[in-house]
Amino acid sequence: MTEPALLAKVIAHRGASGSAPENTLAAISLAAEVGATCVELDASISSDNIPFVHHDDTLERCTNGRGYLCAHTAKELDALTASSNKAGFDSEPLPRLSQAVALLSSLQMGLNLEIKPTPGLEEPTALAVCDVIRDSWPIDLPLVLSSFSREALAVARDTLPGAARALIVCAVPDDWQHQTQLLQCRNLHMAAPLLDAQRAKDIIDGGLGLYCFTVNDSDTAAKLLEMGAHGVFSDYPGELLDSLS
Numbered sequence: 162m163t164e165p166a167l168l169a170k171v172i173a174h175r176g177a178s179g180s181a182p183e184n185t186l187a188a189i190s191l192a193a194e195v196g197a198t199c200v201e202l203d204a205s206i207s208s209d210n211i212p213f214v215h216h217d218d219t220l221e222r223c224t225n226g227r228g229y230l231c232a233h234t235a236k237e238l239d240a241l242t243a244s245s246n247k248a249g250f251d252s253e254p255l256p257r258l259s260q261a262v263a264l265l266s267s268l269q270m271g272l273n274l275e276i277k278p279t280p281g282l283e284e285p286t287a288l289a290v291c292d293v294i295r296d297s298w299p300i301d302l303p304l305v306l307s308s309f310s311r312e313a314l315a316v317a318r319d320t321l322p323g324a325a326r327a328l329i330v331c332a333v334p335d336d337w338q339h340q341t342q343l344l345q346c347r348n349l350h351m352a353a354p355l356l357d358a359q360r361a362k363d364i365i366d367g368g369l370g371l372y373c374f375t376v377n378d379s380d381t382a383a384k385l386l387e388m389g390a391h392g393v394f395s396d397y398p399g400e401l402l403d404s405l406s
């Protein structure tokens with residue numbers, strides 16, 4: 162049986178994204194300041210195969226850029242700034258994954274890195290992410306590579322087998338055991354509202370780590386932890402940590 166890949170009871174979702182621009186270095190630093198020990202970040206690739214930390218396929222919601230992220234070179238993306246929709250954060254860059262890894266390393270924080278390929282770019286995205294992780298992730302800090310994309314996870318499994326993996330789902334599919342075994346995943350990450358006590362027990366009895374997204378209120382977090390979830394992703398990690406302690 163597999164062992165869960167443990168991260169933290171409260172993982173800062175896209176950094177402390179409730180209070181700083183999501184998936185930025187500032188959101189990582191703020192997560193550390195409010196006591197989080199682990200962040201979740203999303204990664205996709207530029208047209209020249211450099212991984213950037215960004216959630217959407219397109220740039221408009223989170224940056225001052227336009228169009229698909231994957232249509233721009235790394236140099237072009239380096240010139241963008243993240244949307245300053247949070248007070249006090251005016252000109253945050255769109256970070257390269259390598260920059261985020263360097264910051265996490267200096268802060269001694271764990272990482273759940275979600276491989277977020279633009280559809281059609283599953284293989285090159287996973288390969289580029291694995292390259293950065295192989296080259297620069299500190300061996301002694303917690304790391305889980307996760308994805309909704311089974312293709313991306315299969316590439317990660319074959320490219321960097323030593324890095325723990327998690328399958329992300331919203332609802333748990335009937336073939337969750339088969340899929341997690343096939344992809345050699347140690348965790349299942351899922352939408353919090355779609356978990357019930359029996360399902361939680363089945364997943365944990367199956368030897369998997371169980372983490373739920375996205376949880377911003379303490380009652381829900383406490384219920385999920387009571388069901389046996391190993392942790393939750395939150396946009397407000399400081400508030401959740403305070404209320405759970």
Ligand code: G3P
Pocket residue numbers: 174201203216275307329350374394
């Ligand atoms: O990795 C958990 C969660 O982040 C998955 O959904 O859309 O927030 O990336 P999303």
Ligand code: MG
Pocket residue numbers: 201202203275
């Ligand atoms: Mg994510």
